[in-house]
Amino acid sequence: MAALKDERISEQLVVDALDTVIGWHQDELVPLGKILNADTRNRYVHSSFFDLATDPANGFDPQNPGRKFDAILLDIDHSPTEYLNASNASFYTTENLSLMAEQLKPKGVFAMWSQNLPEESFIELLKTVFDSVESHIVPFYNPFLGNESTNSVYVCVKE
Secondary structure (H helix, E strand, C coil), X not given: CHHHHCCCCCXXXXXXXXXXXXXXXXXXXXXXXXXXXXXXXXXXXXXXXXXXHCCCCCCCCCCCXXXXXXXXXXXXCCCCCCCCCHHHHHHCCHHHHHHHHCCEEEEEEEEEEECCCCCHHHHHHHHCCCCEEEEEEEEEEECCCCEEEEEEEEEEEEC
């Protein structure tokens, strides 16, 4: 949703493998649903992020196969080593990250959220694909724990 605050964004695709989750957004049963639905630049894509990421010939946009993007933002697994589904592990390889990176325009950005602190082994893996790799620790107040927590974001640029 934060991406839509930037006027330079002409379109945002939200990819989800679960039709039910897309329905929750469309029916405004989740907090961001109303905001996303109110913005005509937002569009939902019902598919597996990982399947689309590793198929650059078709890519993320079923209406425009092979389309290149300025940014690809990933928030699925808990971290690059703690997966929601064990089959997701195959994405975190040089080969599959490279296939995803093919879908970025020059100077395109890949960013990924993680609930863990930055992992040096993942940073080194990202460097096999991207020209610039940074990790950032993001502190925030966690109301569920009642204290300060941290997550991290990896930010990578393809020149």
